[in-house]
Amino acid sequence: MISPEQFQQYAAEGHTPSYTRVPVVREVLSDLDTPLSVYLKLADAPHTYLLESVEGGERFGRYSIIGLPARRVITFRGHRLEVRDDGALTETREVADPFAEVEALRAAYSVPRLEGLPGFTGGLVGWFGFECIGYIEPRLASGSKPDELDTPDILLMLSEELAVFDNLKGRLYLIVHADPREDGAWARAQARLDALTGKLREPGAGYPAPITREVLDESHFVSGFTRDGFIDAVERSKEYIRAGDIFQVVLSQRLSVPFNARPVDVYRALRALNPSPYMYFLDAGDIQVVGSSPEILVRLDGDEVTVRPIAGTRPRGRTHEEDLALEAELLADPKERAEHLMLIDLGRNDAGRVSRAGTVEVGEQFVIERYSHVMHIVSEVTGKLLPGLSYADVLRATFPAGTVSGAPKIRALEVIRELEPIKRNVYAGSIGYIGWHGDADTAIAIRTAVIKDGRLHVQAGAGIVYDSDPEKEWDETMNKGRALFRAVAEAARGL
Secondary structure, eight states: OOOHHHHHHHHSTTOSSOOSOEEEEEEEEOTTOOHHHHHHHHOOSSSEEEEEOEETTTEEOSEEEEEOOOSEEEEEETTEEEEEETTEEEEEEEOSOHHHHHHHHHHTOOOOOOTTSOSOSSEEEEEEOGGGHHHHSGGGOOTTOOOSSOOOSEEEEEEOEEEEEETTTTEEEEEEEEOTTSTTHHHHHHHHHHHHHHHHTSSOOOOOOOOOGGGGOGGGOEESSOHHHHHHHHHHHHHHHHTTSOSEEEEEEEEEEEOOSOHHHHHHHHHHHOOOSEEEEEEOSSOEEEEEEOOEEEEEETTEEEEOOEEEEEEOOSSHHHHHHHHHHHHHOHHHHHHHHHHHHHHHHHHHTTBOTTOOEEOSOSEEEEOSSEEEEEOOEEEEBOTTOOHHHHHHHHOSOGGGTEESHHHHHHHHHHHOSSOOTTTTSEEEEEETTSOEEEEEOOSEEEEETTEEEEEEEEEEOTTOOHHHHHHHHHHHHHHHHHHHHHHHHHO
């Protein structure tokens, strides 16, 4: 933690290094609160977020991160950058490389590391939508495809005020970043912390009402594909496979339904029923993104690059014995093992593009991770980042994940561009954070809902291979989409 004396030292003229922000922290006993209640008390407003995780499939991660309203929001649509401060447009320009621009925006802030706090204490939080593939391969740009959602390709909130909930100790760290170069910065930070502490001590924050089943009436589903259109796309994909162009391609469809509940209700429901390694609620003002993703896209911790391929799924057993039998069946399934090995190879290739020679390793292999309703086969690939590279380079090497594109990746992406009728937007991109010091952790945006203009949208994909049955692939995407809707409705009945 920073003392007033340390802050003054950072503020002193000529101090090396020269910091542009210093985190001022207050620790608060919060054993009667939950991460959701803290969010509702401090951050239930536009340009906020809540990030949580479940580790190993069965226990909540130690820290939950609540982002208070961001004053600066950065978006990219194509190559046009827009910066808004307190809602007002303050900068707009065309940029050649949006990924490099994101890194430059992050690197403009110099912030000291503090001991005793979690890895993320501020930085950039948001999404990189699937359309970012056009930044990596210009021929993959989506062009004039229909785009009902009209979400930014990249949206990042500059998170300078946040609350970090320690689930182990029942304590809360309130963090306010102050500019040590400004007169009175310490006093203003303390006043802000006083105000936040006061809000925490106020009685209940108006918990959202349960979601009614009518909110998610399946009879109102609208798909981005017609059934015949999807089946035709599967057949055309199989033609590419028979021609040797690709081994696999992931085709997806979007399901949309009217929605009239509070978006945070959806997060509350998913958190209760389907906790996952990456759980997130992002309120971007006119758009809310809610998800419970099982899969990392890529993590950068210091110089360690990590990807964790997931492929192979079975339902959970009703008894311990049935659970073990399903695990054994999954691990013995040759098709599941072959697909998982392909994804390990993709992960090694992606990590190898930005890692020092000889450092790419496959650690855990074919490990079973259990979640509330399913179990997955998981492996882990790591590498040591090449000197001079940043998260922008790592993202360029790994985006998008093979599990939402296919193999070979670039050709599979071309097929997706040709056959899917609408833009994917947030779906199959990545969601997470980039910290002040360049560390980053992002999930693949699957099992994710986008809420806008009174409608809730989910998207689901199916991996198409040479012997795929088009009717079954249609059913798989429909069932995956319905599963998220049903999960919300089922959880709501028990809230």
